[in-house]
Amino acid sequence: MTIKALLLLSASALAFSTQNASIVTPPRTAHDITENYYNNAKNCGSENKPAFLCSGVLLRATAASANYHSWDPSPQSQASGGVSFSYLRTDAKFTRLAYGLKNGMIFYPHNKAPSDKYQIEVLCSFPVDADTDNRKNRGCGYHASYPDSSRSCRTMGIRTAHDWHQHYESIVQNSHQHQCGFDMQEGTSENGHYFYQSIQARRLMGNAFLTIQNELRLASWSPGTPGKLPVQAFFYIDGGLINAQRDQRDFYQHTGQIVPVIRLTLPASLSSDARFNYRAADQAVN
Template sequence: MKYIYIVSAASAWLTLCGATLLPYATPDQRGVEVADQLRRNYNDLTTDCGAVSRPSFLCSGVILRGTVYSDNYRAWDPSPQSTAQGGTSFSYLRKDAKFKALASFHKNGYILYPEFLKPVSTMTNVSVLCAFPVDASSHTRLSAGCGDHTSTPQIEDYCQNLGVTTAGQWNTHYRNNESSHRRACGFNVAANPQGKGAEAFIATLRSMKYTEGENFSNAGPNNNELRIAAWSSGLAEQLPIQAFFYLTGGVEFAKKDQRAFYADGGRFVPVIKLAFPATPGQDATFTYSSADQASLGDVVCKRYIDSASWEKRFDPGLNAQAWTLSVIPTDCGRSIGAGQTEAFYSEMLRNYGNSAEWKERDGGGMRRQLVCLISTVRTKDVWNLEPFRPYTTHEKAVAAGCNNT
């Protein structure tokens, strides 16, 4: 099997069969790294991501959404209204895009990876459609929340369609409309006619200098607003969620979201304490603490395998080529107790047991190898299992390094 390692100042990444994955790390290691990433992204003032058509939200900043926990739905699933509209509201926090509170004064929520920095996801794209320097009451707008506000007699439109392309022009338009959030225009950053999404998004951020008094007032909402195309429900295993965050008073709800996401997607996503700046001169802070994490040991997984692929490799014991199932477990799969071993094996058998590679030379030892790997090398990035290996005792499998002969 061929591995491609990409090493940066941030971390080492592992690419396997076209999927970009984080090497195994303990929850605390992962949490510390995510907090560091958030700080780097917050302080990264890049104006584009390599081209005028690539806005800086693709590779910098912190994209976050405030949510309300409920046992009746998942916080990361679009609401029925968002699904009907075709878009969901987020905010963008960066050193040059500051505010002191979220709409509705939410105390917790989640953070998405910037598109070009997401380490683990099979979701092809998180599409930002438009950006407003202020909270634009987008839940009652047309065009996926980017266009006309349904409660005003005027017709609202994208800024570019109104001839508004700079921060100064946006401010003039905003003040001419009595600083009404419902009358504010949003910049088309998805498919603006000039293909200059980066310039449009920077105009959004620079426009916030004109609303700094609002951003740090005691009357909400204070945040800017991004509209992101709504995705389907039930995609916990695919969504590029970087962290669950909480503000003072919200940690217990963040922990509940963390447990629910772990159960649905099998991935550990850390809870991070977020503190918004109280004044324009201050900065947001991102803090990881092991004490803020939910207890996950009793969670029953829905997914034990993150990905797997068949490879034909030379085996010294056989002195011949043999099929290997290379498995990358979910975080939950790596940490299961004896009570979930059969469920793990059943998932593997269900997804791969009917393949010709499994049946070609079934030695009956796949379950024994799995148990051996769980017992001895949970932290190994990739688990390799060969169907030709025979069934044996657990003790003999461990002694053979899980390579039953």
């Protein structure tokens, strides 16, 4: 099925309010996320505007906890100042979620979020999971095991996906910890270039990274203000529906806002694509 056909299929499920056309209805959410997934922009208009501002699917896999809500940073993330997400796009595919989890939440791209939501800063991007819990600078700096050779790519003169790939493969053991990250905090003039290189680096690895997600670090936010977070959807893969419904219900009870549950089908290979579906039967709140 072509991209156009997929988007038209999602669009056929739209249900706009006749009284307020600005309301984004739940079926529309699946269409919008699909559109973002297929948008392979190098940047969002210039080199100082990284592609994550306007394209791709910024998602975080979450686990149930009795100590904090799924949309809040964990105590560890609050202490470090950074929260881990993944970035899914047709040119940044992976076949499983972090830690083998089954559900989570999706944030709007910054430029497409409602105006009353927080703009959560993207701090850095790693082409592959980077064990950021053991890195300095909110998870974007050097790894404790490689303090000299795992600093940010810019500080080590690594400017391209090819350069990153060579550095990554320069050791056999613990390559994930040894890798450098593309830091978005070190000035803005070339952030678009560096973020796109983090996407291209995955493509250089082909199937080698397919079962391992990439990792973006976002600035940690204060817990307790869920209504201000740019949560576009709660999602699930096979086995995660009950937890996604729990999160939807919990979020509604604390904000009065209905955030839809979306079924995510991850790509099975480099030649297949993710799918995002809204199903009325999946919703715990209507």
